[in-house]
Amino acid sequence: MSVLVLAAGTAWPFAPTHAHEPLAQLQAYEVPTAWLEPIAPLRIAERSWQIGTAELTALLLVDDAGAILIDGGMPQAADHLLVNMAALGLAPSDLKLIAHSHAHADHVGPLAAVRRATGARVLSNAESAQLLARGGADDLHYGDDLLYPPLHVDRLLQDGETVELGGLRLQVHFTPGHTPGSMTWTWDDRQSDGTPVRVVYADSLGAPGYRLLDHPRYPRIVEAYRGSFATLRALPCDLLLTPHPGASGWRFGATAERSRTMTCRDYADAAETALDAALDTTRAHPASP
Numbered sequence: 001m002s003v004l005v006l007a008a009g010t011a012w013p014f015a016p017t018h019a020h021e022p023l024a025q026l027q028a029y030e031v032p033t034a035w036l037e038p039i040a041p042l043r044i045a046e047r048s049w050q051i052g053t054a055e056l057t058a059l060l061l062v063d064d065a066g067a068i069l070i071d072g073g074m075p076q077a078a079d080h081l082l083v084n085m086a087a088l089g090l091a092p093s094d095l096k097l098i099a100h101s102h103a104h105a106d107h108v109g110p111l112a113a114v115r116r117a118t119g120a121r122v123l124s125n126a127e128s129a130q131l132l133a134r135g136g137a138d139d140l141h142y143g144d145d146l147l148y149p150p151l152h153v154d155r156l157l158q159d160g161e162t163v164e165l166g167g168l169r170l171q172v173h174f175t176p177g178h179t180p181g182s183m184t185w186t187w188d189d190r191q192s193d194g195t196p197v198r199v200v201y202a203d204s205l206g207a208p209g210y211r212l213l214d215h216p217r218y219p220r221i222v223e224a225y226r227g228s229f230a231t232l233r234a235l236p237c238d239l240l241l242t243p244h245p246g247a248s249g250w251r252f253g254a255t256a257e258r259s260r261t262m263t264c265r266d267y268a269d270a271a272e273t274a275l276d277a278a279l280d281t282t283r284a285h286p287a288s289p
Contacts, residue, residue, distance in 0.1 A: 023053075023076045029146065035074060035106060041084045042256040045189035045197055045239065047168065051084035053077060054252050056106060057243050059201060061187065062088065065166025066096035069120070070185055070201060071243055075109030075148045082117055092118040096165055099123045099172075101203040101243045102179040103131040104139075105148040112149035121154040123163060125174065127181030129153040140180070140217050141210050157183075175232065177225035178204045180218065184228075186235060198236040200264055204243050205229070205271035212275075213282055225275055229268040237264035 023036040037054040044050055044059070052058030056073035058081060067090055072081055082092060095118040100108045103124070115122055124132060131139065135150035157163070159174040173184040182203040191197050205228065207221075215221050240262050242248040248267060249260040 031074065031106060038080045039252055041088055042252055044256060045191055045199060048189050048199060050252055050256060051081055055245060057241060057245050061168050063166035063168045066094050068097040068099065068165055068168060069095055070099045071101055071107045072110040072114060074106055078110035078113035081110060081114055095120040097121055097123060102182040103128040105136050105146040107243050108132065108151065109148040112151045122151060123155045123157055124153040125157050125181050125183060129156060173231055175203050175228035177228045178206060198238045200235050200237045201241045202232055202264060202267055207275060207278055212279055229272050232264045232268040235264050240264055240267060
């Protein structure tokens with residue numbers, strides 16, 4: 001792995017952001033300020049780092065052979081991600097692979113810019129690749145409301161496939177529901193004391209304002225969610241992370257802390273309870289024809 005060394009007095013081409021004001025809002029749509037609040041890199045495990053913002057996860061897995069980025073946050077976070085990579089001693093060319101959870105703007109928004117800056121190959125699945133190529137347009141639930149720079153996919157993954165880079169070995173698990181192409185990632189790492197830890201980066205399981213019954217373009221959406229709940233409950237899960245850190249009890253700031261410890265089963269159970277409540281409400285108050 002190449003390490004970028006700058007001569008004394010030479011500025012990194014991307015100005016550091018984590019000590020300054022939150023990133024600018026997009027004119028197209030606004031999000032909570034904490035989604036745009038830059039933070040310095042936070043070590044989650046020996047080879048796993050959070051390099052995103054206070055309330056959007058962007059995971060960087062680092063090995064001597066290079067690095068893998070999973071998710072990036074909002075579109076305006078690209079330079080921030082590159083700055084945090086540099087803070088860890090990585091040149092742009094050290095990023096070899098880019099992956100994601102689901103293809104919404106708050107998680108894949110900056111990935112096209114990061115790909116251009118690094119030359120990394122993008123991994124996805126067939127369902128997500130279509131949405132990535134459209135830059136979020138024609139979303140099943142949001143239409144054209146949440147757009148981002150389109151992204152070309154280099155490798156299409158199959159459910160259960162393994163991705164390797166040097167000593168990094170990740171497995172992808174399809175967990176559809178929040179989007180048809182939602183993906184959960186698992187890998188082995190070590191804690192600071194050397195204890196082995198099985199990490200799960202579980203995709204979002206919420207259905208915010210979704211049409212859950214008789215959806216013309218996603219008729220089996222409820223069955224998709226139920227299958228994903230079962231998948232997550234079955235995973236070996238010592239350390240749970242999620243695209244929105246608060247969903248799994250994490251708080252990212254000056255340090256990485258957990259307000260509560262959640263298992264994958266806890267996460268799936270809470271999501272299923274919320275889904276059942278949403279279904280009960282829909283059945284009690286059906287939409288007018």
